[in-house]
Amino acid sequence: MKIGKSLIFIAIIAFFFAGCKNVSEDVVGTWNFQTFDNKPQGTITWTFKDDGTLIRIATNDDGIKFDSCNYAVDKSLLKTQITISNSRDLPGYSEINGLFRIDKFKDDILVMTRIRLGDDSEGGAYLRCEMNRKN
Numbered sequence: 626m627k628i629g630k631s632l633i634f635i636a637i638i639a640f641f642f643a644g645c646k647n648v649s650e651d652v653v654g655t656w657n658f659q660t661f662d663n664k665p666q667g668t669i670t671w672t673f674k675d676d677g678t679l680i681r682i683a684t685n686d687d688g689i690k691f692d693s694c695n696y697a698v699d700k701s702l703l704k705t706q707i708t709i710s711n712s713r714d715l716p717g718y719s720e721i722n723g724l725f726r727i728d729k730f731k732d733d734i735l736v737m738t739r740i741r742l743g744d745d746s747e748g749g750a751y752l753r754c755e756m757n758r759k760n
Contacts (some may be wrong), residue, residue: 648705648730649698650675656735656756669718670759683715690715694722705730710743723750733758 658669658681672680673696681692694712698705705727712720722743729736739752 648700648707648727651730652698652707652735655759657759659755659757669715671756679709679712681712681715681718681721683718685716687716692720707737712743721752721754723752725752725754 652673653675655670655672658671660668668684670682672682674680677695677697679694679696681694683690683692692713692715695710697708697710699708700706707725707727709721709723709725712722714720720743721739723739724741725737725739727735727737735754735756735758737754739750739754741747742750
C-alpha cells in the first residue's frame with residue numbers, strides 16, 4: 626500500500642514539474658502591451674532581453690519614446706514573480722518598478738499584476754499588465 630501511494634505522489638510531482646515553463650527563457654521577446662483604450666495594438670511594446678534588460682517603447686503622435694530598465698524572474702515551487710527596477714516614466718505612462726505576480730503565462734499570452742512597488746510598499750501598487758507576444 627505504501628508503494629502505491631509513493632508512486633502516485635511521485636507521478637503527481639513529475640506531472641507538476643513537466644508542465645512548468647521556464648519563464649526566464651520563455652518571456653524573452655517582444656510583447657504588445659494591451660492599453661485598454663482606443664490606442665492601436667503595438668502603441669506600447671515591452672521587449673524582454675535574455676541579459677535581464679527590459680525595453681518599453683511608446684509610439685504616439687509626438688514620436689517614439691523608450692524606457693530601458695532591468696528585470697529578474699524569481700520562480701519558486703508555487704509561484705513565479707518578476708521584479709522590475711530602474712524604470713522611468715514614459716509620456717502618458719508611469720514607471721513600472723516593483724514586484725509582479727505572473728497570473729497567466731501560456732503560449733503567446735502574458736498576464737501579470739504588480740503587487741509591490743519598487744520602494745517595497747504595497748499601497749497603490751496595483752498595475753495589471755496584459756500582453757500578447759508580437760509576431
